[in-house]
Amino acid sequence: MLVCPAMSSFAIGVDLGGTNLRIAAVQSDGTLLEKVTTGTQVSKGRDFVIGEMCDAIKGLSAKFSSKMELEGVGIGMPGIIDKRTGMLRESPNLPGWDEYPVRDDIQKRLGAPVILENDANVAAFGEGWLGAAKGYNEICMITLGTGVGGGIVLAGKIWQGMNGMAGEVGHITVEPDGHLCGCGNRGCVEQYASATAVMRMAREEIETGTAPGLAKLADGPNIEFSARAVFNLALQGDPSAKRVYDRMGRALGILLADLVNIMNLRMYVIGGGVSNGWQAFAPKMFEELKKRSMVYAATAPPDDDYSFGASAKVESKQLPPYRTIVTRALLGSDAGLYGAARLPLAHK
Amino acid sequence: MLVCPAMSSFAIGVDLGGTNLRIAAVQSDGTLLEKVTTGTQVSKGRDFVIGEMCDAIKGLSAKFSSKMELEGVGIGMPGIIDKRTGMLRESPNLPGWDEYPVRDDIQKRLGAPVILENDANVAAFGEGWLGAAKGYNEICMITLGTGVGGGIVLAGKIWQGMNGMAGEVGHITVEPDGHLCGCGNRGCVEQYASATAVMRMAREEIETGTAPGLAKLADGPNIEFSARAVFNLALQGDPSAKRVYDRMGRALGILLADLVNIMNLRMYVIGGGVSNGWQAFAPKMFEELKKRSMVYAATAPPDDDYSFGASAKVESKQLPPYRTIVTRALLGSDAGLYGAARLPLAHK
Numbered sequence: 166m167l168v169c170p171a172m173s174s175f176a177i178g179v180d181l182g183g184t185n186l187r188i189a190a191v192q193s194d195g196t197l198l199e200k201v202t203t204g205t206q207v208s209k210g211r212d213f214v215i216g217e218m219c220d221a222i223k224g225l226s227a228k229f230s231s232k233m234e235l236e237g238v239g240i241g242m243p244g245i246i247d248k249r250t251g252m253l254r255e256s257p258n259l260p261g262w263d264e265y266p267v268r269d270d271i272q273k274r275l276g277a278p279v280i281l282e283n284d285a286n287v288a289a290f291g292e293g294w295l296g297a298a299k300g301y302n303e304i305c306m307i308t309l310g311t312g313v314g315g316g317i318v319l320a321g322k323i324w325q326g327m328n329g330m331a332g333e334v335g336h337i338t339v340e341p342d343g344h345l346c347g348c349g350n351r352g353c354v355e356q357y358a359s360a361t362a363v364m365r366m367a368r369e370e371i372e373t374g375t376a377p378g379l380a381k382l383a384d385g386p387n388i389e390f391s392a393r394a395v396f397n398l399a400l401q402g403d404p405s406a407k408r409v410y411d412r413m414g415r416a417l418g419i420l421l422a423d424l425v426n427i428m429n430l431r432m433y434v435i436g437g438g439v440s441n442g443w444q445a446f447a448p449k450m451f452e453e454l455k456k457r458s459m460v461y462a463a464t465a466p467p468d469d470d471y472s473f474g475a476s477a478k479v480e481s482k483q484l485p486p487y488r489t490i491v492t493r494a495l496l497g498s499d500a501g502l503y504g505a506a507r508l509p510l511a512h513k
Numbered sequence: 514m515l516v517c518p519a520m521s522s523f524a525i526g527v528d529l530g531g532t533n534l535r536i537a538a539v540q541s542d543g544t545l546l547e548k549v550t551t552g553t554q555v556s557k558g559r560d561f562v563i564g565e566m567c568d569a570i571k572g573l574s575a576k577f578s579s580k581m582e583l584e585g586v587g588i589g590m591p592g593i594i595d596k597r598t599g600m601l602r603e604s605p606n607l608p609g610w611d612e613y614p615v616r617d618d619i620q621k622r623l624g625a626p627v628i629l630e631n632d633a634n635v636a637a638f639g640e641g642w643l644g645a646a647k648g649y650n651e652i653c654m655i656t657l658g659t660g661v662g663g664g665i666v667l668a669g670k671i672w673q674g675m676n677g678m679a680g681e682v683g684h685i686t687v688e689p690d691g692h693l694c695g696c697g698n699r700g701c702v703e704q705y706a707s708a709t710a711v712m713r714m715a716r717e718e719i720e721t722g723t724a725p726g727l728a729k730l731a732d733g734p735n736i737e738f739s740a741r742a743v744f745n746l747a748l749q750g751d752p753s754a755k756r757v758y759d760r761m762g763r764a765l766g767i768l769l770a771d772l773v774n775i776m777n778l779r780m781y782v783i784g785g786g787v788s789n790g791w792q793a794f795a796p797k798m799f800e801e802l803k804k805r806s807m808v809y810a811a812t813a814p815p816d817d818d819y820s821f822g823a824s825a826k827v828e829s830k831q832l833p834p835y836r837t838i839v840t841r842a843l844l845g846s847d848a849g850l851y852g853a854a855r856l857p858l859a860h861k
Contacts, residue, residue, distance in 0.1 A: 303675070317775075319667070326777025327651070328835040330808045333774040338767050338805055340689060350770070350805040419686050422698070423771055426681040427665075429674020457686055457698040460678045487676040 173233050177222050178506025179240040180284065180498070183207060183258030186218060187498075190225045191506035193236065195295045198229055200502070211261050219274040226277070237278040237509025240271070241287035241501045246329055251281055254329075280508040284501050285332060286323045288494075289316030290511075291504030292434050296496040301432040305424055306494070307334055307417070309439035313355040317428075322511075335359070339419040357416035358446075360439050363392040366409045376405030396442040410445035417446060418453020425458045425489055436494025443493055454491065464489040521581050525570050526854025527588040528632065528846070531555060531606030534566060535846075538573045539854035541584065543643045546577055548850070559609050567622040574625070585626040585857025588619070589635035589849045594677050599629055602677075628856040632849050633680060634671045636842075637664030638859075639852030640782050644844040649780040653772055654842070655682055655765070657787035661703040665776075670859075683707070687767040705764035706794075708787050711740040714757045724753030744790040758793035765794060766801020773806045773837055784842025791841055802839065812837040 175198060180187040186205040190198040201221050205214055226235055244256025251268025253259065272279045282290075289298075289306035298304040304318040313335030317324040324331050335355040336348050343352025344365070356362050367390075370376035371383055378398050383390045398406035421433060435443070454461050464487050494500060523546060528535040534553040538546040549569050553562055574583055592604025592611075599616025601607065620627045630638075637646075637654035646652040652666040661683030665672040672679050683703040684696050691700025692713070704710050715738075718724035719731055726746050731738045746754035769781060783791070802809050812835050842848060 315775075324776075327779045327837070328777065328812065330811070331775065331777035333777075333808055336774050336805075336807065337771050339686070341687060341763075341767055348807040349810070350807075415689075419689055423685050424775065426684050427663075427679065427772065427775060428672075429676065429679035429681075431675045457684075459684065459696040459698075460681055462697070463678070464676065489675070 174236050174510075175229055175233050176236045176506045176509045177225055177238045178287075178502045178504070178508075179218060179222065179238065180287075180501040180505060181205065181214075181218065181240055181242040181259075182284065183243060186214070186221075187502055188218065188221045188225060189499075189502045189506060190229050191503060191510075192233070193510050195503065197503075199225055201225065207259065211259075211265065215267070215270060215274070219271060222275060226275075235277060237280065237512070238271070238275060239280045239282065239287070239505035239508030241282050241284040241505040242267075243284050246281045246283055248281075248325060248329055251279075253281075278509065280512060282323065282505065282508055283314075283316070283329065283332075285314030286316035287504030287508065288314075288436060288500040289318050289332075289434070289504065290323055290507055291496055291500035291502065292436065292494050293318050293321075293504075294507050295503050296500055297434045297436075297492050297494050298432045303428075303430040304432045304434060305332075305334070305428065305430055306434045306436060307420070308437035309358055309360075309435065310437040311360050313353075313359050314437070334420060334424065337420050337423055339416045354416045354420045358413045358420075358439070360392040363395055363409055363413065363439065363442075364390070366412055367395050367406070370405040370409060378403035379405050379409075392439055392442065396445050399442075399445040407445070410442060411449045413442070414446035414449025415453050417450040419457060421450065421454045421491060422457035422461065425454070425461045429460055429489075431488070431490060433489070433491045434494050435491070436497075436500060438498075440493055451491070461489050466490065522584050522858075523577055523581050524584045524854045524857045525573055525586045526635075526850045526852070526856075527566060527570065527586065528635075528849040528853060529553065529562075529566065529588055529590040529607075530632065531591060534562070534569075535850055536566065536569045536573060537847075537850045537854060538577050539851060539858075540581070541858050543851065545851075547573055549573065555607065559607075559613065563615070563618060563622070567619060570623060574623075583625060585628065585860070586619070586623060587628045587630065587635070587853035587856030589630050589632040589853040590615075591632050594629045594631055596629075596673060596677055599627075601629075626857065628860060630671065630853065630856055631662075631664070631677065631680075633662030634664035634673075635852030635856065636662075636784060636848040637666050637680075637782070637852065638671055638855055639844055639848035639850065640784065640842050641666050641669075641852075642855050643851050644848055645782045645784075645840050645842050646780045651776075651778040652780045652782060653680075653682070653776065653778055654782045654784060655768070656785035657706055657708075657783065658785040659708050661701075661707050662785075682768060682772065685768050685771055687764045702764045702768045706761045706768075706787070708740040711743055711757060711761065711787065711790075712738070714760055715743045715754070718753040718757060726751035727753050727757075740787055740790065744793050747790075747793040755793070758790060759797045761790070762794035762797025763801050765798040767805060769798065769802045769839060770805035770809065773802070773809045777808055777837075779836070779838060781837070781839045782842050783839070784845075784848060786846075788841055799839070809837050814838065 174193045187202045189200040243258045245254040292298045293304045302321040306316045308314040315332040315334030317332045336353045340352030344356040346353040371380045399410045522541045535550045537548040591606045593602040640646045641652045650669040654664045656662040663680040663682030665680045684701045688700030692704040694701040719728045747758045
């Protein structure tokens with residue numbers, strides 16, 4: 166029997182979130198073999214969740230390891246991970262996991278090498294492998310979800326910083342006297358560009374008494390009052406909903422200008438559920454970015470066709486060499502899953 | 514005759530500023546052999562300045578190359594340098610040098626390899642070799658002068674970014690609706706933490722009519738109205754002069770919090786002439802940094818003995834592994850000179 170060498174190995178990627186637990190077997194060339202999704206039953210405790218996860222990993226592993234070699238298991242999880250010890254240092258979404266030797270426990274149960282990584286970092290790694298930043302070795306990813314996270318890839322590797330805390334872009338100051346953040350700072354970008362922030366800013370608009378559209382949305386019995394609903398209202402031209410997304414765009418523009426001025430990378434990717442509001446926040450975001458970063462102004466793509474993201478540009482061979490690309494993520498919630506699977510494959 | 518191998522090579526470092534031209538021969542172990550300082554006669558034109566510089570380089574080179582091998586010439590200069598072409602892309606302080614093949618011209622005149630580099634980058638490289646960040650491979654340097662510049666060293670190498678524009682920390686937004694900057698942005702840190710900014714903020718204080726100390730300073734026939742004079746007044750307890758340096762400290766604290774949150778490096782060095790005001794701006798700077806960066810708060814040195822810089826800490830062997838150090842530069846205006854000399858030595 167002929168075996169194609171490129172297809173002879175695979176890895177297991179795990180996206181362990183506070184709500185969902187997703188596990189995939191991915192070939193070394195990026196082909197998805199199988200994906201399993203379940204809920205993370207955090208309330209049943211750490212041992213239960215690790216047990217469920219390991220059972221699913223073993224199941225997938227057994228299914229494919231007769232045909233190809235398992236390179237290892239990569240796990241993306243929220244929080245700060247100490248890479249030396251394989252312990253979670255802080256993870257508000259996984260109570261009771263702090264200071265527990267997560268990696269050692271999972272390795273023992275699986276009998277296979279395990280790499281832990283922060284979830285925002287693996288998302289950046291995934292988009293750089295198979296998504297919007299495919300082929301780029303220097304990437305900064307901004308993840309807009311309940312909060313705002315980030316991951317940085319330099320020279321093709323996740324940039325850990327001194328102790329794995331690099332890429333905390335959600336806590337960059339964009340309004341020095343602005344809204345108080347859970348981190349202790351005022352005016353973090355997370356306070357203007359997360360799902361939580363959209364809802365707060367919408368409520369602030371309603372409180373002024375000049376936002377009938379949003380007020381109707383909040384009171385409507387049949388409509389969910391969500392960031393998506395505010396986005397839909399903004400698209401329909403509602404002034405107060407547009408103000409909310411303009412504030413988000415401004416905050417993201419300041420953040421991006423800071424990132425471009427400091428790091429001067431080729432590729433900035435914006436992902437996470439709230440990035441679906443791109444059409445509503447991108448115009449203001451690019452306006453601010455251009456105004457606030459001379460580095461961006463000197464390297465911006467010549468066309469301004471950003472309304473649907475700049476992903477098409479990524480594929481173009483006609484780009485001048487020095488262009489700063491800001492674009493939407495392509496892999497959605499699979500970015501973290503692919504990025505996690507890539508960890509053992511890239512670690513070889 | 515015995516020749517010590519460590520002493521068998523040297524390099525020439527050049528610090529080409531808009532005002533001063535400084536040239537040094539430096540041994541591969543960092544020992545200064547000789548230093549020459551002259552004025553940069555910018556008004557006499559590019560060819561004249563390059564000629565003078567090359568003559569001085571040749572003089573120093575001839576003097577030492579009988580005893581040891583010349584590794585090459587490194588030149589730090591203001592502006593954006595295209596590393597591929599060896600051309601200056603933008604340099605407001607060197608009019609008429611833009612888009613000129615500076616490196617090729619100098620190499621032709623010298624018959625020796627020449628490396629060009631941005632002046633803030635070489636200062637970071639110098640402090641990392643022989644100064645406050647000695648022994649550190651990951652460094653961010655902030656240079657407070659007429660403007661605010663910066664340089665980043667990662668894995669022991671100057672981080673160029675995509676096209677040499679990385680490290681533009683002076684244009685990080687710290688007040689989104691603040692003072693208009695020459696770069697087009699509002700509220701860049703340069704508008705609050707440069708010598709120019711100190712003078713502007715002092716004048717703003719005087720205009721309020723509530724700053725008799727500063728007003729006297731500005732009107733005094735025998736006193737120079739300078740950033741240093743405002744600093745001295747702040748040290749004497751003058752409230753309005755203190756407000757000026759508090760504003761600088763706040764701006765630098767926001768900048769540092771952003772840098773720490775994004776890059777999570779071990780070492781941040783503050784240099785340039787205005788860093789002599791450390792005692793006046795550092796308390797507010799550290800206060801803001803701690804409040805605004807949870808990454809810093811989690812990794813700050815246990816003691817708060819920052820009033821004289823933290824350079825002593827750098828030498829300490831008792832540091833826990835994960836500490837973020839923010840400290841004053843040690844080499845003063847020689848940082849760029851040593852850093853430039855290090856370019857060909859490190860390039861080997």
